[in-house]
Amino acid sequence: MTVGLKAWVRRRVTVPRDVIVLGIIAFCVAVGFGVVVPVLPVFAKSFEVTNFQVAMVVSAFAFLRLLTSPLCGRISDWLGERATLAVGIFIVAASSVVAGLSTSYLMLLLSRGLGGIGSAMFTVSAMTLLLKSAPPAMRGRAAGFFQSGFLIGGMTGPAIGGLLTHIALTAPFFFYAATLAVAGTVGLLLLSRPDRSVDTKSHAAVLPMRTVAADPRYQAAVVSNLAQGWNNFGVRNALIPILVVESLHRNPAETGYAFAIAAIVQTLALGPVGKFVDSVGRKPAMISGGILGALVMLAVPLVPNFWLLVVVLCLGGVAAAALGTAPAASVGDAAGARSGTPVAVFSMASDLGAIVGPLVAGLLADTVSMTVGFAVGAALFALGALVSVRMPSGVPNAKSPAPTPTEPPTTQLANPEDLK
Structure with missing residues (x-):
């Protein structure tokens, strides 16, 4: 049994x-x-x-x-x-x-x-x-x-x-x-203890940050993560509650309901999106996620009622699922297993967006319009999709050897059929 x-x-x-x-x-x-x-x-x-x-x-x-x-x-x-x-x-x-x-x-x-x-x-x-x-x-x-x-x-x-x-x-x-x-x-207690012999070999394979930063996969990941932080961790939380109360004339508590429904959709989407990222590729996930995210940010200030807003936010949850998986995978592809500094910079991009995004969007909403405040966030999503076009297609070949300091990061790609 x-x-x-x-x-x-x-x-x-x-x-x-x-x-x-x-x-x-x-x-x-x-x-x-x-x-x-x-x-x-x-x-x-x-x-x-x-x-x-x-x-x-x-x-x-x-x-x-x-x-x-x-x-x-x-x-x-x-x-x-x-x-x-x-x-x-x-x-x-x-x-x-x-x-x-x-x-x-x-x-x-x-x-x-x-x-x-x-x-x-x-x-x-x-x-x-x-x-x-x-x-x-x-x-x-x-x-x-x-x-x-x-x-x-x-x-x-x-x-x-x-x-x-x-x-x-x-x-x-x-x-x-x-x-x-x-x-x-x-x-x-539960995370594996590092194997010193393996760790020593992997340490020798650390790529210089300038090499990683020049990789189109890493560049696209950082820009996409900046857009993710700016919009989903910043602008969304700062402006949508105001939109719900002032434009849609709903109870403030309903913002929480809308966010919860969107979060459930995002959670359900993570499994299929993760499989798509690993089988079809990071590039199409990041391009489609960026485009969908941009359309969502443009649509939010224009929705005529609360329930349509919920639908739009659910679509945003799907975009967030794509941009929460594919860029992280791309960082690993570009930097390799030992990627502390590249991961730190990648994380900083999201934090910077989450701090600056609400301030810029709030200022634009006060001085120009709410629509313009959201449009700047949409432009960042679109920029992430545009930068992602330069990425190689396909998925990394799991059989490819790890890069060494004297070699550039491998761009050898596998046919998705080889992974089945």
Whole structure:
């Protein structure tokens, strides 16, 4: 019976063990983050500060994360990805405890900034581990599985947070710390320990950043990730709630319902999209995802009713699924398994978009129109699709040897039929 169960699992689990562990860690991290985010502005406001100071608390996490990311590749090379991931998670856990114990606004602000440093360490090391764990022919599905952990956790977290606030306003911070402690422990116990002999060989194959940066696959991935951060992590969250209330005259809570439905669609799309990325190629996924994303951003401010907005956001979820898997896989294709610094720059592109995007879109919405604010985001999506046209077609040949420092990154591609 046990043998039969193991065989059944092997037939259905199509990603390596470490990818599954990383997906579980992503779920734990996202649940806790989702619990804290709705409560954080209210808790900051309890210190009798201005709205701008409240915004500073929210932005401190992303700002310090952006500043720290360039160093995370070297930290990861020094400590190892597994240790860097655990240390980063435990830093965020400690910062969450300090935030929950904060007795002043400054204490809360500093604790959130410290959390951003740990988050950068976790994000870069987790993505590097993901690309190292999955072979080229499986990177799209691996990225999709990892994204699923974040999405499902992000949908679960706010509901739990609402219940915890009935206990105390600071209870979500301690719950977040607990979920992070679980995530860090899971990483230390279940992620594979590095094989020193293999690690030494792979370290010798690290490509210079200038070589990776010149690769069309990496360039397209970075531009697409900038557009993803700008729109899906920035403009969408900043302007759509206003659009729902002021233009569609709906209850603010309905924005959450629309986002939740779109997130479910995105989660369901990740599996098929990941398979498409690994079988047909990164290039068509990034081009179609960029075009669809651009059309969605142009359509959002023009929709005449709430339910059509939900449909448009669901299409945006499909685009986000494509741009959450194909660019990550492309980074691995261009940089190879040991890709700490390229992954850090790739992550920074999304963070930069998430910070700058809402500011630019909000300014344009105030001074010109809401439509123009969304149109700039659409232009970035379109730029990502345009840059992706320069990428080679097909998928990387899983049998191709790893590049060495004296060789340029391989562009040998396999026919999708060879992977079946």
